[in-house]
Amino acid sequence: MANTAPYALIDSHCHLDLSAFAHDFNAVVASAKSLGVTRFHIPGTTAKRWQPLTHLAARDDIDVSLGLHPYFLSEQPKSQLERSLDELDTQLDKHLPGVVAVGECGLDTVIDVDLQLQETIFARQLDLAKQHRYPLVLHARKSHHLIHQHLSAQRFAHGGVIHAFSGSVDVAKQYVDRNFVLGIGGTITYPRGYRTREAVKAVGLAHVVLETDSPDMPINGYQGQRNTPERLPLVMHTLAELFDIEPAEVARVTSANYLRLFH
Template identity: 35%
Template structure:
């Protein structure tokens, strides 16, 4: 893959402990692979300070050899036991201070055991209200809950929309998300031959509505399924997307990266 391509990894948990000890290496590898910018979603309040410090002072800060890191802050539905009422107040304060470019990772996950659907729904709506109050896009985690999510988004009608991370729904659901102003995130899952429906969607949906992601250290591609995912692999997602769509890697990289920048309100110079 041409390292001159400018890729944007729209979902990467570079602040997670698994990167301790080789985070600098991961960023260098990502830059060499053509990754110029990375969006880091927050998942629990206890880790927001670490994420923000990483974005403010990443390894190699000021060096052209490292991607730019952008923060998002949110409370993930898979960590309900870690979220406290006062965390919403903290999130409000941080958003009011302009500390994040998006609210996320937030959402609904009805796949996990004992998923507390009502509590997840309440937390989601509280965070959607904050996104609307501060005019920010959202980063959505949705598993086995697309109908519930779409019903909620129809009520909230967020002006800035957002990204449906690791999209896994139907074509009909994809079209509705797009109509509501959302981009759809595609990552390592499209590298698996068995993911026929998802690969067909990646090939047929309008490129202007797609973004690329890794979800590193999670969701590894098929060729690296036994090791932690890393941000450089967004270049490999691009390779798969290029094969599926029959379009040039340059066009796909440019358009998907521009999609993320537009959503976050970043200029082409960022």
């Protein structure tokens, strides 16, 4: 389905490879395209999903990243995780078209996964991204200080996206200083998202990309429903109001930010 909107948006983070979209993947993509979403980035979460992702990356409208999400690390023995990291090294060395980042990786101090294990696996993924010169797709929940320690220790200089950013102005500026952009989605559409809106306003639109985190991170007004990329224009309109600019300008700048980082 053709884009009938007067702008071209990019969903920088949507899990379209999950079972929530198994029955209607093509319809979801077509519906989003009809509303102006022209490109989709699907991040990796577990090693078993990397091969299907690389197949999707052959499409000209989909990018993917390959990584190990901290949520799922405790589901496998450490020996299997080590083998997965070796496989990640092999995959990154191929520099396959459409594979544009390492992630979704990072640290989460809220979940019931051993933090030392998380840090060990994150440090290795960070090292591989540095070796192969890939940006990162970072998951950071109540762990920004630890993330920065690892970035500093490895002198990581290839940038990336801070997925689902919801931190303070100071935290946002620290990431921007490291050439990261903020992944902004449903959080800013809620009244309680004032701190995130303040941070976005402080760093400027030049350091922002749009995301839905589909099927999660619902947009205000759609709680309890499966999130999809077709709701990305609602994030765009929220940012347009925040910066008092036309929605098409938000689309132009954020899409340019994405393409500059990943292409």
